Amino acid sequence: MSRSKERANQGSTTGSDFLQLDIGQAPPGGRTDWLADRLRAAIADGTLPVGSRLPASRVLAGELRVSRGLVTEAYQRLAETGQVSGRGRGGTVVVAAPPRVTTPPPVPAxxxxxxxxxxxxxxxxxxxGVPDLTAFPRTAWLQAERRVLAGLTPADFGYGNPQGAPALRTAVAGWLARNRGIRADPDEVVIVAGVAQALGLLAQVLRDDGAARRIAVEDPGSLGARQQLEYGGLEPVPVPVDEHGLDVAALRASGAGAVLLTPAHQFPTGVVLDGERRRDLLGWAADGGLVIEDDYDAEHRYDRAPVPALRALLPEGVCYAGSVSKLLAPALRLGWLLVPPRLAEAVTAAKRYADLGNPVLAQLVLARLMDSGELERxxxxxxxxxxxxxxxxxxxxxxxxxxxxxxxxxxxxxxxxxxxxxxxxxxxxxxxxxxxxxxxxxxxxxxxxxxxxxxxxxxxxxxxxxxxxxxxxxxxxxxxxxxxxxxxxxxxxxxxxxxxxxx
Structure with a gap:
């Protein structure tokens, strides 16, 4: 008997013992979506708990009598959302389940x-403000961490430099030169726990100095950034943002001695500070104003050319803050801060007394990823x-x-x-x-x-x-x-x- 006739004689059943799946319930042309949704629901309700292994795609395809590609695509969709992970010979394993959601309580006005x-x-x-956390390069991070640990001496596990590990400060200087056109000596770099801490340190320094108690902020602008400045004792002064970016004429009229802005990709409007406004802003800074440049989302661009950082044009008038929170993960709490020479000593002291410096091991791992080109990949x-x-x-x-x-x-x-x-x-x-x-x-x-x-x-x-x-x-x-x-x-x-x- 031919194989096709043998299959015909087996009847028209389209079920599977696994999760009692019946592919006959899938809508025409929507089998992949149907299978992915069924697997996702099973993970959500605990039928497939974390740690459980899915059938091999070949096996499940055979049971459902569908192409192996259909099952592979359904598995891939779950992998993209971080719910399953392919582990070679270990198969495809459930690694995360979404929180069980009940009806949310009434929201106060x-x-x-x-x-x-x-x-x-x-x-x-x-x-x-949340990156694709499922894309975190776990394998590359783990490999880099093993190499770093293999090369550390016992002394390396002591207190590090509060300004940051020299290896990471050097790597950050190279990263900024390649990707943002900023020329900086590693000694100018202060490693911080993200842009949030950078703003907190600057607020403390400006408040203690007494020169800039009022700070201009973009309107609309980041609520979180504004709260950091307020917590640091500064008074935010709103300055309008239009299709050309921050209104520099309004900045001058505000009387503020410093301004926080996101010139490469303004939050939340997404506009770029245009050429004329940049020149006006740098003129304002040259006259004694201080610019705090949050390089928010500068590396995430799709339909436009890169925009030069303000720090590259006027180092003595611009504080520059960046991090890997949107590129890798906020959980790392790793960022960097460059300040004009007149603020360097005070900012480094503020960082020292805040926390004695960031954890050294994570700094060294990030430095290796930067130096190897893995971060750019x-x-x-x-x-x-x-x-x-x-x-x-x-x-x-x-x-x-x-x-x-x-x-x-x-x-x-x-x-x-x-x-x-x-x-x-x-x-x-x-x-x-x-x-x-x-x-x-x-x-x-x-x-x-x-x-x-x-x-x-x-x-x-x-x-x-x-x-x-x-x-x-x-x-x-x-x-x-x-x-x-x-x-x-x-x-x-x-x-x-x-x-x-x-x-």
Whole structure:
């Protein structure tokens, strides 16, 4: 009997003992999505606990009577979201399960919304500022760590230099020269626990010096950065941001002696500080002002050329802060700070008395990744993933959020969406989305002045499926709070005058 006839005689069953899967339940043309969703649900409800092994793709494909490629693709989707990991001969293993989400509690209005949205679990998190944590180069990090440990002497396990390990300061100087056009001596580099600590140290130094108690900040601008400065004893003074970046004329009129800004990719609008504004700003700094340059998202760009760092143009007037929080992971708490010579001694002393310096082992591992080129290879890899996810979010917004305007799509890890002329509150929209299990930041969190309602949506950390589902939920929430009914196909098209702003 031929093999085909033998299969025909076996009957038409399409089931599998594994998870009692029945491929016959899958919709036509959607078998891969169906299988991935079933596996994801089994992980979420504990049927497949962390540590359990999935069947070999060949075995499961045979049981389901589908192509092996279909099963491999479903496994790959789970790997991209960090739920499973391929371990060679060890098979594909469940390594992470999402938190079990119950109906979120009522969200308090206004004042309590910030803490509520940060703390409440959700199905889909579209918060900005989070990189693709599933892409962390675990193998490269582990290999580098083993090599570092093999070369350490007992003395290397003592207290390190509070300014940072010399090897990392040298590696950072090289990284900045290659990627940001900044020429810096390793002795100028102070290793810090991320940009947050850099801002805290600078606030302390400026406050103690007494020369700059009032500091200008971008409006809209980062709520977290503003809180760091306020905690450090400085008074933030809002300065407007438009399509050209920070309004330098308004900065001069503010009377502030220092300014914090994100010139390469302004948070949250995504605009770049243009050439004329840069010249005006550097002129202001040359006259005695101090610029604090948070090089936020400078390396994450897709549709535009790199933008030179302000520090490269005026070292004596610019403090420069950067980190690997958005490139590798915030958990590392590793960043760097360059300051003008007049502030170097005070900043180094502030770092010493803050914590005696960052943990040395992690510094040495990062230095090895920088020196070997592994970090640049990782950057190229995550750029491709982030770009795909950005494109998915742009398409979903165009379909699900009619009338929305998108800003800052050419770079970064988030999009800013505004609803110009809409009679809604973005905090109410964020709360309605949370009721549906989706977390997003209202734009008004990051404003000190007036402006249109909007959302800030991160796309780097989520899978393409989560992004599509999350934006669809936002569309539902928007209809709910604006009193609309079902959105027709005509309504899904952006209204005349709406456009995607690729700032």
């Amino acid at each position: 206004r004042g309590g919304l910030v803490d509520a949205l940060r703390a409440v679990p959700c199905r889909i998190d579209l918060s900005p 990782h950057l190229r890899f995550v750029r491709r993933r982030h770009r795909r996810r950005r494109d998915v979010m742009l398409r979903a917004i165009a379909e699900r959020l009619p009338g929305a305007r998108v800003h800052g799509a050419a770079a970064g890890l988030h999009l800013m969406v505004t609803f110009d002329g809409a009679a809604i509150e973005d905090t109410a929209l964020a709360a309605a989305a949370l009721d549906l299990g989706v977390k997003a930041h209202p734009l008004s969190w990051h404003r000190l002045g007036a402006g249109p309602p909007g959302l800030i949506l991160g796309y780097a950390a989520g899978s393409t499926g989560d992004i599509e589902e999350g934006i669809a939920a936002l569309g539902t929430a928007l209809r709910k709070i604006s009193g609309r009914g079902k959105v027709s196909g005509r309504e899904r098209q952006p209204r005349p005058g709406s456009r995607v702003v690729r700032g």
